[in-house]
Amino acid sequence: MRITNGMMSMTYMSDLQNNLQRLYTAQMQQSSGKRIQRLSDDPVGLIQGLNARQQISRIEQFQRNITDARRWQDASENSMREMSALIQDAYELTVQAGSDTVPDEVRASSIAPKARALLEQLINTANATSSDEYTFGAFNLKNQVPVTRATADDVLAASNAAAAAGFPTAPGADPVVLGPNGTPLTNEDGTSVVMKEGDILYNGVPMSAYYNRDNLETLVENNTLEFQIGFNLPIAVTMTAPEAMVFSTTDKDGELVMQDMIKTLENFCEALERPCSAEEAQDFIRQFQDAQTHVDSCVSEMGGRWNRVDMMEDRYSKDELMYTTVKSTLEDVxxxxAIMNFSMTSAVYNASLQLGPRVIQPTLMDYLR
Amino acid sequence: MGSASRSSFFGFEIAKTGLFISQHNLNVTGHNISNVNTPGYTRQRLVTSAIEPYSTIGRLATYEKGILGGGTQSHVIEQLRSDYLDREFRLQNSNLNTWAKRLESFEFIEEVFSEPNEVGYLSHLQDFHNALNDLVTDSPGKSQRTELQSAAKKLTATVNQYYRQLIDQQAGLNKEVEAKVGEVNRLSTAIGDLNKLIYNFEMTGEHANDLRDQRNVLLDELSSLVEIEVREYQVASHEPKRLSVTIGKGTSRGSLVDHTTVNALELKEVKNRIEYDYDPSQPESDTNIKNEVGDPLDNVLAIVWADDYEQIVLEDRRNNIVPPPAGYPFDPLYEGVPRPEANITTAKVLSDPTDPTSPRVDVAWFDENYNGDPLDPDDPPSSAQMQLMYDLLGEGEIKGILTMRDGDDDENIGIPYLVHQLDTIARSIVKEFNNLHNQGYPDWRSSITPIPVPGYTGTEGAGIDFFADYGLQYADDYSKITAGNFKLDDNMTGPDDVWNIACSDVPVTDDNQEGNNHNTMDKLLNLFDREDVPVVDNFSDYYNSFLLTIGFTTDYARTQHTNKETLALSADTQRMSISAVSIDEEMTNMIKFQHAFAASSRVITAMDEALNTIINGMGVVGR
Known part of the structure; x- marks a missing residue:
């Protein structure tokens, strides 16, 4: 083949360009630390890397969710234990009051104030807060104190609301209380729940409404705060006050009845202040035992959730490590x-630069006199 | 005994031709060396031969035996060039430029969707998902709601931005079509003009070498734009050659330049394949939606032959190809290819219609015929019509531009294809997310009374839209939602509108404390993990395969480009091997001619001395 000067410089230029291109890639890889610079470098590897990134980001989000869940659960569990201790104290008072050796006046003058104090503490515990949120407040939209005593205003408001919904209150009667679907809440026996001044309210609804299992279930279903701590893995992080406080016990006739702890404690206080007999006080011993059992079972339920959260947290730290390794293998150089590649390409580039002048420069002209 | 005397000065004449030819050769060498770097220059060589003896055989009875010629003579200055390699180079050059354009375009697109990075669609989608998670942990919190709102704004803005960059590029490509077609027309006119000059010049019998070089440069340039076929033909043996250039592929090939006849390409507006029918003169409505980020072009330019296209048809009445009649140029166009009747819109019969064997010589005027499938300005060109348009031009830069501008299927992946996939993503997010969001209820601080959306017939939920669906949602027609008008609903944009986010699956009213985070958690949050989302299956996976398409197509374009570049370079190298000037060679020639020149001068000196002997030295014996 006849070789001309133009061919040599053209070929040289194109080879030089190729070498420079390789040098550029090697340099980019080395300086950025990334194996993939462009989509087209390795489309499949890139997508796998992106998937790994997405997994990492999700795991980080789940870990954040778990941290939040722990905060809620910590608060719930602490309050629950506090509640358990209060019930224990109340139980001791009933034992004390149930003793025949204690005169009735002493029950009223010495034990009753202690019971009153416990009652106030119990209400406070039900309204416990953790970072501005009510632990047992459920999905407390307005962040209002959840457990209150009905005032005359509350009764009036309930009466107005019931009237507006088409359930006017008869003179002298107590107003009915509306449920979430706008109809009056009912008791287990089918009668309407009514609100009286001084009733214990939970988020504006008398606590006694939740003696009816159906009402309690609706409340739990609609108002429990749940977090995602995994792919489609919801976990309830709060407990509503009625869930923690409504328990079943037997009355003095041996009938199974629903009660809430505040009401029980209040009944106890009232009995002592009347004052009551030792026999009457002994009735409460059984009730507080049942309350104690209920609170303790709630605490262990919380513990069960804890285990799940712990397990997930453990798994996430392992997964995160795995995906980070995958991502790094795919994306990082x-x-x-990279350094070796760079040195090699740069050596080739230098060699071709040195070669250039020798190839292009001399012509016959250089040797003619 | 006769002795034909020999002219005393004949030797001078012989030597003189040697001197002149050597000088002429030196000039040609000089011309070559001067043009060593001129683009398209073909090295030239003086064709010489010895001058034959003047005397006839009969008159050669001399006492000297042997017949002597009269020195040397030149005939022509010829070019060393191979038509085959020109053809090869131009073919590869057309291919190369198709892929060069596609590669250039895809490298830009690759930059637009530059992954992996922290500000792309995927990371914004993930941020949006994370914001939903945070909202679950504190639904009544304003900051969590605002986080979701701003994550959604970033997501929509990113998709809008992608859309914007793609349609801007499409508009740029459309401008390029106009420029490049203008370039073809300019080149074909210049080639037609050069054809005339060369023809006239070569009437003298000389070769118009330097004009031919100029023409070859133009032809090379033309081959980077469209696929050309160049032929030289002679109508009559005494005439110089004429040149014809046809462009295109197969039956769509057409004559661009035939000697001095130049046919122009013309542009015609047709509907853009990214259809968008916003009318700025009308108020915005459900059916007249303005894009947030600018609208795509309404019309793009299609390429057709100009109305006065002229083509000689060479068939007899039985549709056989016939040799060209005297006076008509040979037409390579229909050599062996029957002419599709549908292509002729007007024809004039010039020969005898009664004789079936007489050549039917027609002059036809083409217009936007596309094989009997005329372009409709109100419809985007069909795939078949686009294929015809590609065939009309063949490979080359213009085809690269057209496939990028109009490519809408797996075969020709272009901007409309990518835009339509982005539209699908935007449409699905709007449809699926809104569908779930409609089923929830806003916070009690929301200013919206339940069921504000006209036409909402769902039994559950407040029916509030999160993303703007322009009132199309219940009409089952989301086709007007594009990646360009993908945005938050008007009820969601303001700082206090965050209360409208429907987190709860039970109604939330001012006077009770009901409400929860179940709509966010059980429905909205799971949407992004689901693998069975209608149309797209999964929002991340769909986008991933979209990225894969871009990655693979760019990679393919790069491979093709490298291959074609190697082929074109190799053809060009071979061509240069034959045609380019080698300085070493010219230097050697120069020395050769210089020596020849010197030697010829020596001959003259020798002659001079011989004559000197005769004139001044003879007849003085004994003086």
Whole structure:
């Protein structure tokens, strides 16, 4: 083949350009530390890397959710234990009051104030807060104190609301209380729940409404705060006050009845202040035992949730490590290899630069006199 | 005994031709060396031969035996060039430029969707998902709601931005079509003009070498734009050659330049394949939606032959190809290819219609015929019509531009294809997310009374839209939602509108404390993990395969480009091997001619001395 000067410089230029291109890639890989610079470098590897990134981001989000869940659960569990201790104290008072050796006046003058104090403490515990949120407040939209005593205003408001919904209150009667679907809440026996001044309210609804299992279930279903701590893995992080406080016990006739702890404690206080007999006080011993059992079972339920959260947290830290390794394998460059590549391409580039002048420069002209 | 005397000065004449030819050769060498770097220059060589003896055989009875010629003579200055390699180079050059354009375009697109990075669709989608998670942990919190709102704004803005960059590029490509077609027309006119000059010049019998070089440069340039076929033909043996250039592929090939006849390409507006029918003169409504980020072009330019296209048809009445009649140029166009009747819109019969064997010589005027499938300005060109348009031009830069501008299927992936996939993503997010959001209820601080959306017939939920669906949602027609008008609903944009986010699956009213985070958690949050979302299956996976398409197509374009570049370079190298000037060679020639020149001068000196002997030295014996 006849070789001309133009061919040599053209070929030289194109080879030089190729070498420079390789040098550029090697340099980019080395300086950025990334194996993939562009989509087209390795489309499949890139997508796998993106998937790994997405997994990492999700795991981080779940870990954040778990941290939040722990905060809620910590608060719930602490309050629950406090509640358990209060019930224990109340139980001791009933034992004391149930003793025949204690005169009735002493029950009224010495034990009753202690019971009153416990009652106030119990209400406070039900309204416990953790970072501005009510632990047992459920999905407390307006962040209002959840457990209150009905005032005359509350009764009036309930009466107005019931009237507006088409359930006017008869003179002298107590107003009915509306449920979430706008109809009056009912008791287990089918009668309407009514609100009286001084009733214990939970988020504006008398606590006694939740003696009816159906009402309690609706409340739990609609108002429990749940977090996602995994793919489609919801976990309830709060407990509503009625869930923690409504328990079943037997009355003095041996009938199974629903009660809430505040009401029980209040009944106890009233009995002592009347004052009551030792026999009457002994009735409460059984009730507080049942309350104690209920609170303790709630605490262990919380513990069960804890275990799940712990397990997930453990798994996430392992998964995170795995996905980070995957991502790094796919996206990051092996530095030793990159440096070697760079040195090699730069050596080739230098060699071709040195070769250039020798190839292009001399012509016959250089040797003619 | 006769002795034909020999002219005393004949030797001078012989030597003189040697001197002149050597000088002429030196000039040609000089011309070559001067043009060593001129683009398209073909090295030239003086064709010489010895001058034959003047005397006839009969008159050669001399006492000297042997017949002597009269020195040397030149005939022509010829070019060393191979038509085959020109053809090869131009073919590869057309291919190369198709892929060069596609690669250039895809490299830009690759930059637009530059992954992996922290500000792309995927990371914004993930942020949006994370914001939903945070909202679950504190639904009544304003900051969590605002976080979701701003994550959604970033997501929509990113998709809008992608859309904007794609349609801007499409508009740029459309401008390029106009420029490049203008370039073809300019080149074909210049080639037609050069054809005339060369023809006239070569009437003298000389070769118009330097004009031919100029023409070859123009032809090379033309081959980067469209696929050309160049032929030289002679109508009559005494005439110089004429040149014809046809463009295109197969039956769509057409004559661009035939000697001095130049046919122009013309542009015609047709509907853009990214259809968008916003009318700025009308108020915005459900059916007249303005894009947030600018609208795509309404019309793009299609390429057709100009109305006065002229083509000689060479068929007899039985549709056989016939040799060209005297006076008509040979037409390579229909050599062996029957002419599709549908292409002729007007024809004039010039020969005898009664004789079936007489050549039917027609002059036809083409217009936007597309094989009997005329372009409709109100419809985007069909795939078949686009294929015809590609065939009309063949490979080359213009085809690269057209496939990028109009490519809408797996075969020709272009901007409309990518835009339509982005539209699908935006449409699905709007449809699926809104559908679930409609089923929830806003916070009690929301200013919206339940069921504000006209036409909402769902039994559950407040029916509030999160993303703007322009009132199309219940009409089952989301086709007007594009990646360009993907945005938050008007009820969601303001700082206090965050209360409208429907987190709860039970109604939330001012006078009770009901409400929860179940709509966010059980429905909205799971949407992004679901693998069975209608149309897209999964929002991340769909986008991933979209990215894969871009990655693979860019990679393919790069491979093709490298291959074609190698082929074109190799053809060009071979061509240069034959045609380019080698300085070493010219230097050697120069020395050769210089020596020849010197030697010829020596001959003259020798002659001079011989004559000197005769004139001044003879007849003085004994003086």
């Amino acid at each position: 092996d530095i030793a290899e």
